[in-house]
Amino acid sequence: MAKSLKVQFPERCIGCELCIMEIQRQLKKHGLEGSLIRVFKSAKEGKEICETLEYSIDLDPSINSYDIEQIRKICPKSVFVVADMTEEENYEDALLEQKD
Numbered sequence: 001m002a003k004s005l006k007v008q009f010p011e012r013c014i015g016c017e018l019c020i021m022e023i024q025r026q027l028k029k030h031g032l033e034g035s036l037i038r039v040f041k042s043a044k045e046g047k048e049i050c051e052t053l054e055y056s057i058d059l060d061p062s063i064n065s066y067d068i069e070q071i072r073k074i075c076p077k078s079v080f081v082v083a084d085m086t087e088e089e090n091y092e093d094a095l096l097e098q099k100d
């Protein structure tokens with residue numbers, strides 16, 4: 001069964017961007033442009049930005065065509081899991097492949 005990368009524990013993220021560097025390495029791209037992973041920083045509700053930060057992670061669905069196990073392993077805080085694709089994700093994946 002096809003596998004997909006999921007953000008399971010976003011609250012653990014420390015914003016180190018190692019996951020971004022890994023996918024850029026796999027894509028053979030420099031810098032952050034066109035990355036399939038984006039990490040957003042914001043202040044926790046009711047706090048100033050310099051007090052407490054939290055991060056959210058956005059994954060492009062096409063990331064599942066790459067070495068997602070390597071991305072899962074490189075994260076020092078185990079934010080990601082690799083899980084079986086749901087039927088819906090399989091369908092979306094098939095649509096993505098048709099566009100290519």
Ligand code: SF4
Binds near residue numbers: 012013020075076
């Ligand atoms: S590697 Fe893990 S901790 Fe670092 S930015 Fe990515 S998700 Fe967050």
